[in-house]
Amino acid sequence: MHDGRPVGPAEGRLAPDLNHDHVITLESNPHREVETMSRTVTVGLDGSPESRAAAEWAAREAQLRSLPLKIVYVPEPLPKHLAQAPLLGPETHQRWTEQMPSESAEGIRLRHPGIEVITETLTGTVADILCEAAGSADLLVLGSRGFGGMGGFLVGSVSLAVVARAERPVVLVRAGEQAADEHTMDPAGVPSAATPFRPVVLGLDTDHPDDTLLEFAFDAAVRRQAPLRAVHAWPEPPTSFYRFPGDAELYDSLEREHAAALAEVLRPWQQKFPGVHVVEASRCGSAAQVLVNAARDASLAVVGRRIRTGSFGAHIGHVTHAALHHITAPVAVVAHG
Structure with a gap:
């Protein structure tokens, strides 16, 4: 599959600064040519508990693969009735859009020293954007909600759409997933x-x-x-x-x-x-x-x-x-x- 070493930037292009946050606004276009980039572990982030658990898992996976972590944030449009509210208007929404991915990236850097973290804020249809992001990644990581009816997990329509369409591996991570959950108990049962x-x-x-x-x-x-x-x-x-x-x-x-x-x-x-x-x-x-x-x-x-x-x-x-x-x-x- 690969030897686990980071792949350098494409010939003739400059490598991005380590741990640099990129705010990129792109309209989703299925016919737009996907830019060739260095391999990454990419995670879709929306601020929910399940997406934050997915980001932590993706950070650990990026370390296992010796690859950068890319955080892709696709903000939902602000509903019209909220856009007119003084405390929840466009300016507040814009600040949240700018702060949430960068603050999440900074937290990951603190908890996972040495990892390279890149953030992108993209606009468009969420499933389309995530499928495009998967195309240039080693794998795409998404969050999955907790228990739903009949003892099963709730898998959102966006996650199902991405899984059904993406041609790269997609990993779904449950809300509340912890690093210790992936390991055996210690001798004391802890x-x-x-x-x-x-x-x-x-x-x-x-x-x-x-x-x-x-x-x-x-x-x-x-x-x-x-x-x-x-x-x-x-x-x-x-x-x-x-x-x-x-x-x-x-x-x-x-x-x-x-x-x-x-x-x-x-x-x-x-x-x-x-x-x-x-x-x-x-x-x-x-x-x-x-x-x-x-x-x-x-x-x-x-x-x-x-x-x-x-x-x-x-x-x-x-x-x-x-x-x-x-x-x-x-x-x-x-x-x-």
Whole structure:
């Protein structure tokens, strides 16, 4: 994927000043050519608790990757009825627009010494701006709200739209996510960011394995020095509902067959990343439920999204949709062909 070193500026251009705040106003234009920039970890910030948690996670990820952190702030237009209020008018809104990203960046610099932080304030349709920002980033990080109805997480329409359209990895981080949540407990049973990382969990379709998805997951495990748990689900045989004679033998045969298929897909990647301890988990059951259960103790869950072109537009598969709504850990959605 890459060797983790920062990439310098494009030839013939000057590198930006370290930790410089850029206020750039751009109208969203899907036909505008995206400027080629140095690689970054980019986070969408709107001032909400979930976006602030996403910014902290993105800062830690930028340090793991030895890359700058870019904070992209897309202010919402001020409603007309508020624009006329003396205390909440355009001037107050403008000050907030200017201060919020710069203050957030300064806080990150204090909590993560040595990290390069760049801020951009952009105007336009939020989903369009974030998709453009993702195009020039190693990955884009967004916040996801807390629990909603039926025990699942609330994933906003903007986040879902970006996940469905972006062609670079997008990570969704829950409100309240802390660094210690990604690590094992210390010997006293106390949460700690100084202990080893919890496993990286990869949801894998052995019938259609993709190199982009596999490389992202192995790379994430290497950077965290964490084990990689590769999860594959296979459906229960139809005869199991009727308890025919020989069902046990059929089940055992299918179990061995699917375990062998998973091992075959992973073998070349284990050779490429020999330092990663891989746990192969081939389970019978619903793919979505198997993955959600396997990711209960994950530091990061990694799922794929097939890029589809056609009249039906962007699409998020049901397994990825379930991961976004039911996995507590940060979820990386990796688009692939």
